[in-house]
Amino acid sequence: MKKKIFSMHVDVDDFIPATDEEKEYMVQMRPSTTFFKDGMKRLMKNKIAAISMFLIIIIALASIFLPFFWPYRYDKMLGNTPGKPMDPSYNNLAPFQYGKTEQKRIDAGESVFPHIFGTDAQGRDYFIRVVYGTRISLAVGFFASIIVLIIGMTVGAVAGYIGGKVDIIIMRIVDIIYSLPDTLMVILLASVLKVSLAPALEGTILERLGVNMVSLFLVFGLLYWVSMSRLIRGQILSLREQEYVLASQATGAKSGWIIRKHLLPNCISVVIISTALQIPSAIFTESYLSFLGLGVNAPMPSLGSLASDALNGYNTYAYRLIIPAVVISLIVLSLNLFGDGLRDAFDPKLKN
Amino acid sequence: MNAKTLMYILKRIALAILTVWVVITVTFFVMRAVPGGPFMGEKAISEAAQAALEAKYGYDKPLMEQYVTYLKDILFHLDFGPSVKLRGRMVIDVIADGMKTSAKLGLIAAFIALVFGIVLGAVAALRRNKVIDKVIMVITTAFVSMPSFIMGTLLLLAFAVRWPIFPANGSTAEGLVLPIITLSLYPMAYITRLTRSSMLDVLGQDYIRTAKAKGVSGQKIIFGHALKNSLIPVITYFGPMLAYIVTGSLVVEQIFAVPGIGRNFVSSITNRDYPMIMGTTIVLATLIVIMNLVSDILYKVVDPRITLE
Numbered sequence: 001m002k003k004k005i006f007s008m009h010v011d012v013d014d015f016i017p018a019t020d021e022e023k024e025y026m027v028q029m030r031p032s033t034t035f036f037k038d039g040m041k042r043l044m045k046n047k048i049a050a051i052s053m054f055l056i057i058i059i060a061l062a063s064i065f066l067p068f069f070w071p072y073r074y075d076k077m078l079g080n081t082p083g084k085p086m087d088p089s090y091n092n093l094a095p096f097q098y099g100k101t102e103q104k105r106i107d108a109g110e111s112v113f114p115h116i117f118g119t120d121a122q123g124r125d126y127f128i129r130v131v132y133g134t135r136i137s138l139a140v141g142f143f144a145s146i147i148v149l150i151i152g153m154t155v156g157a158v159a160g161y162i163g164g165k166v167d168i169i170i171m172r173i174v175d176i177i178y179s180l181p182d183t184l185m186v187i188l189l190a191s192v193l194k195v196s197l198a199p200a201l202e203g204t205i206l207e208r209l210g211v212n213m214v215s216l217f218l219v220f221g222l223l224y225w226v227s228m229s230r231l232i233r234g235q236i237l238s239l240r241e242q243e244y245v246l247a248s249q250a251t252g253a254k255s256g257w258i259i260r261k262h263l264l265p266n267c268i269s270v271v272i273i274s275t276a277l278q279i280p281s282a283i284f285t286e287s288y289l290s291f292l293g294l295g296v297n298a299p300m301p302s303l304g305s306l307a308s309d310a311l312n313g314y315n316t317y318a319y320r321l322i323i324p325a326v327v328i329s330l331i332v333l334s335l336n337l338f339g340d341g342l343r344d345a346f347d348p349k350l351k352n
Numbered sequence: 353m354n355a356k357t358l359m360y361i362l363k364r365i366a367l368a369i370l371t372v373w374v375v376i377t378v379t380f381f382v383m384r385a386v387p388g389g390p391f392m393g394e395k396a397i398s399e400a401a402q403a404a405l406e407a408k409y410g411y412d413k414p415l416m417e418q419y420v421t422y423l424k425d426i427l428f429h430l431d432f433g434p435s436v437k438l439r440g441r442m443v444i445d446v447i448a449d450g451m452k453t454s455a456k457l458g459l460i461a462a463f464i465a466l467v468f469g470i471v472l473g474a475v476a477a478l479r480r481n482k483v484i485d486k487v488i489m490v491i492t493t494a495f496v497s498m499p500s501f502i503m504g505t506l507l508l509l510a511f512a513v514r515w516p517i518f519p520a521n522g523s524t525a526e527g528l529v530l531p532i533i534t535l536s537l538y539p540m541a542y543i544t545r546l547t548r549s550s551m552l553d554v555l556g557q558d559y560i561r562t563a564k565a566k567g568v569s570g571q572k573i574i575f576g577h578a579l580k581n582s583l584i585p586v587i588t589y590f591g592p593m594l595a596y597i598v599t600g601s602l603v604v605e606q607i608f609a610v611p612g613i614g615r616n617f618v619s620s621i622t623n624r625d626y627p628m629i630m631g632t633t634i635v636l637a638t639l640i641v642i643m644n645l646v647s648d649i650l651y652k653v654v655d656p657r658i659t660l661e
Binding site for chain 1: 367368370371374375378379382383385386493494496497498499500501502505506508509513514595598599602603606607617618621622624626629633636637640641644
């Protein structure tokens with residue numbers, strides 16, 4: 001019998017109890033995954049990204065915790081003991097060599113912790129300097145990215161939500177900052193802020209951090225947020241117009257639900273990915289500035305300043321240059337590969 | 353060229369001019385914030401000379417008036433004032449001197465990066481997922497992750513110290529080989545990756561399939577259709593490439609002791625030679641802005657399919 005489209009006729013067949021076979025369709029074969037779990041699974045499947053992630057975690061943990069129980073301090077000149085003349089036998093030790101007094105103690109049967117990478121020209125244990133330098137470089141990269149994230153996200157969201165004239169003005173400012181040659185501006189600002197910020201910082205906690213570091217963060221906050229804010233604005237503008245948002249609205253979803261379930265998850269992956277990719281570029285910039293002598297204050301080491309210091313004696317102590325160079329390259333490489341993996345795992349749309 | 357394209361170009365030029373103006377203004381006010389003013393040198397100039405300089409640049413006048421004079425000097429006379437450390441020399445002359453060497457260095461590096469980058473990228477795309485593609489991708493990934501000063505010092509260690517093939521000092525012609533290689537590796541790696549991905553994109557297009565269906569030879573497809581179209585995105589990299597080469601040359605010239613604009617800039621930072629820092633920043637920034645402008649306009653003009661905002 002042919003059924004009329006709008007007839008009130010009830011089909012009895014619809015009320016037959018489901019057979020076992022039909023019931024099986026409804027059985028949940030595996031638990032439904034969340035957005036995060038799904039992405040993590042894809043990330044772990046990508047071997048290169050997974051290895052990079054573990055490398056970063058190991059390097060980060062080592063740089064945070066090793067200095068706590070390492071017997072030497074990064075700024076301790078081992079040849080210097082209070083009340084005694086400087087012992088030059090500690091300067092420029094080759095890896096696994098010992099200074100005079102240490103050698104005596106070893107001869108007397110004591111055990112002395114080895115200088116794995118030797119010492120530098122001032123008799124400081126080089127291994128702990130590299131570890132500490134890694135910590136500084138990672139911290140700079142991390143905090144600079146957080147600053148960029150916060151400023152960029154706020155400005156981008158404001159421009160995207162409010163729209164209109166505010167949006168136009170903000171985006172013109174963004175355009176100009178975006179077309180400024182960033183590295184040159186960083187050098188300019190860092191070289192000047194170094195001098196003019198020093199008196200202002202005296203006596204505050206920031207002084208310990210060093211004027212150069214403060215100016216570096218300032219510069220990042222001033223210049224590098226623009227691409228992040230462009231990204232967020234674009235996301236918010238396009239997401240609001242998506243069909244699934246419309247569909248969700250049509251089925252009666254409240255805006256709270258739409259923001260939580262649709263806008264945020266779709267936006268957050270882009271945010272996390274570009275933050276992750278921002279870290280290596282911040283580390284790059286910091287090491288570049290340190291190399292030009294505009295980075296961390298001595299005696300605090302960063303990977304860039306270690307490499308720059310080692311340039312003076314590269315004929316005799318090539319390993320002192322190669323070690324920080326390898327560490328920087330390793331960190332940047334694994335962060336880049338991890339960032340790419342993150343992008344592929346959490347935002348398959350972006351994959352080319 | 354239609355009216356829309358013309359409008360875009362005009363807008364883009366306006367933005368570039370605005371950017372250069374912002375650079376000059378920021379430089380001016382930032383330098384004015386230096387305690388003691390930009391002509392403060394430790395012992396470089398006598399007090400009488402400093403007073404004369406400050407009078408000439410109108411330090412007693414209101415800030416806005418100083419700013420206008422400063423703008424006029426730069427725009428109409430390219431006058432950035434005298435160098436504080438290199439006595440008796442004008443900043444613009446020092447820059448012009450250094451520019452000869454630096455321009456040579458940069459242009460050759462850019463040329464090498466373009467040629468090798470495009471060839472390697474095309475090879476990688478045509479041999480996708482073969483051994484050669486993977487080797488190229490691994491090497492370029494490594495190069496992209498290495499800061500220029502590390503690349504430079506490692507090359508110096510390897511080819512000037514361990515195996516002394518090239519001199520470590522960059523003041524001679526052979527001495528420029530290592531700095532040029534250092535500067536070209538990163539852009540080369542970047543262009544390789546860019547060309548590879550855009551070539552893969554083009555090879556999947558319908559018109560390539562049409563050409564194949566019509567029986568066009570493989571060579572003609574690659575050189576006549578695929579390569580030409582996949583080079584368009586490379587144009588967008590011209591601006592960033594120049595920016596990289598400029599900033600990279602700062603450290604590379606320092607490492608290899610090349611007598612160029614970069615080394616002068618770095619020593620002016622350590623010497624606090626503020627007029628020199630100011631002048632070099634403005635000149636280099638203007639160069640980069642112009643290059644960005646040219647590559648943006650070229651990009652839109654070359655490919656009519658690209659929609660204008």
